[in-house]
Amino acid sequence: MFLPYKILIAYMENGKDKMYEVRNVYFRIGIVLGMLAAVITIVYFTPMPEEYFLSCDRPCHHLDWPMICRVKMKIEILQYQTVFCENCSSNSTSCRSICLRNRLHSTITTNNQIPGPALHVCQNDIIVVDVLNAIPGKSLTLHWRGQPQNEMPLMDGVPMITQCSIPGYTTFQYKFRVTSPGTHIWHAHSGSDIADGVFGALVVRQPHKFDFHKKFYDYDLKEHTLVISEGGDENSIKNHYSPRALMINGASSNSGKETHTFTVKQGKRYRFRVAYVGGLFNCPVQISLDNHILKIVSLDGNPVLPFEASSIDLMKGERVDFIVNAKVNEGSHLLRITSLLCYESVREVNALVKYNNGEATGNENKKLSNPSYIRPSATISAQEQRNFSTRPCESKVGHLCVETAKSASKMPxxxxxxxxxxxxxxxxxxxxxxxxxxxxxxxxxxxxxxxxxxxxxxxxxxxxxxxxxxxxxxxxxxxxxxxxxxxxxxxxxxxxxxxxxxxxxxxxxxxxxxxxxxxxxxxxxxxxxxxxxxxxxxxxxxxxxxxxxxxxxxxxxxxxxxxxxxxxxxxxxxxxxxxxxxxxxxx
The missing domain is CATH 2.60.40.420 (Cupredoxins -  blue copper proteins)
Incomplete structure (x- = not known):
């Protein structure tokens, strides 16, 4: 007679279980919807980065997340008129000869500038570059020299090896992680396009904690990045290229009026980053700084055990980092870039390293209206007078070769x-x-x-x-x-x-x-x-x-x-x- 009661209790217990199950389902759905609403709210109110030119130039820290650095590069032909003779006197023969060559010139620019935009990033950042080729009837690619492209070999930028060339009036996107720190360059893969001006600096900095040479310098300023190139009278599209002058960051001092000025503070040590992109000719260049010894710390972006030289020879495509110890008396000192071997006459471009009692501010373009304040080059002792060349050769007294440099990393x-x-x-x-x-x-x-x-x-x-x-x-x-x-x-x-x-x-x-x-x-x-x-x-x-x-x-x-x-x-x-x-x- 107790059976119906037991059945009733069983039905009641089953009903409670079903109610609990329904409540659990609603509760879980509520949690999911709440999380989704929170994500949508965060995304909606988070300011989105600019589509292009999101600068990744910042102090690099080992605990920071990598950034996505997006850049747009528009490659196009720029026409211009030379104005070398605007201040010529009527009886100046040399100036008149320059004036006779004045005509409408053309060159290839990236974002309307030569060199193209310099990319300063931290190791492991992701670079996204949208390249717009706005040159009719011409195709090209960009190579990122110094980056091994371990994760994305398709981004190496070699036509018909890793990609098809970028035709005129089309856009191609390069996307890769910068894994190799150091001073590097990006440039068109074709040598003639490099000569026309399609190149720029690619500087990949390490967190200070991992920098092998951090104890050797006080400042690593982006303004102390030098891209050396050859300038020409006509672009190679017209097959009339002739080297006119050497240039530092797109500027030449052949006229004797303008040059770059790099400001330093006495008693401080500065890291200079130099890349030589060259031109159509295999012309090595020599770098020296009056009254200073250069401490070489990196070659092609790879750290070396520091050694000193009074001058450095580079060939196109090579890079070097050196430390300048600003311990000389105040004044301005010529940073000389001299072309070797290629020309009957010496081709040279000069910049200034200027001592300033104030804080180092980087560089500025300045007219040398009073060159008398430039300190003359003092005689360097015979023990300090030595040239370093990246050319394989036999080292001897006063001349060091690439075999002299020793890698800071151990050979496997x-x-x-x-x-x-x-x-x-x-x-x-x-x-x-x-x-x-x-x-x-x-x-x-x-x-x-x-x-x-x-x-x-x-x-x-x-x-x-x-x-x-x-x-x-x-x-x-x-x-x-x-x-x-x-x-x-x-x-x-x-x-x-x-x-x-x-x-x-x-x-x-x-x-x-x-x-x-x-x-x-x-x-x-x-x-x-x-x-x-x-x-x-x-x-x-x-x-x-x-x-x-x-x-x-x-x-x-x-x-x-x-x-x-x-x-x-x-x-x-x-x-x-x-x-x-x-x-x-x-x-």
């Missing part, structure tokens, strides 16, 4: 062994005409090659469409298309395949000898320069391999070699460098 143990996993020899040579008339070829055109292979750009980007390239167009020293077997030089897509993670040594040899030196830049990597020699004459590749196998080519430095991404190859010289192939991609 995998690269310290005598043998490496992959050894590559690349001999720079040049075509001759069918009759072997070398003299006639020199007077007309020069078609260079490596291992007698002239690189031909593929029809599709290799990185994204590798399989679209026909197999008979891919080649290297040991695998050439059948159409090239009987030819001295083979035009094809030269590819050296390297297994990921392997240790690699590359030896580059100059067999041509028709210039003082060549410049080699490796994308995607920094490398250790382990050896170099001057052969003094052209040698066959097989003979060089034999000398190297016997250990007679040069002695390798496997203890503390310098770390770079750009190296100079001397006339009839050979240079070897090593790296670990840990950055997959096509470079």
């Amino acid at each position: 143990a995998q690269l310290k062994t005598e043998r490496v996993d992959r050894k590559i020899y690349l001999a720079i040579n040049r075509n001759t005409d069918a009759g072997g008339n070398q003299k006639q070829l020199l007077s007309t055109s020069r078609v260079y090659s490596m291992n007698n292979i002239t690189f031909v750009y593929p029809s599709s980007p290799l990185l994204s469409q590798y399989e679209d390239i026909p197999g008979n167009l891919k080649c290297n020293l040991y695998r050439k298309p059948s159409s090239c077997l009987n030819d001295t030089t083979c035009p094809c897509v030269h590819i050296e395949e390297i297994p990921t993670g392997s240790s690699v040594e590359v030896t580059i040899i100059d067999q041509v000898g028709d210039s003082k030196e060549n410049v080699f830049h490796l994308h995607g990597y920094h490398f250790y320069v382990v050896g170099s020699t001057n052969l003094e004459k052209s040698m066959e590749l097989e003979n060089i391999k034999e000398l190297d196998s016997k250990g007679k080519l040069f002695k390798r430095n496997l203890e503390s070699p310098v770390l770079k991404d750009t190296i100079r190859i001397p006339k009839y010289g050979a240079v070897s460098f090593r790296f670990i192939a840990d950055n997959p991609g096509i470079y």
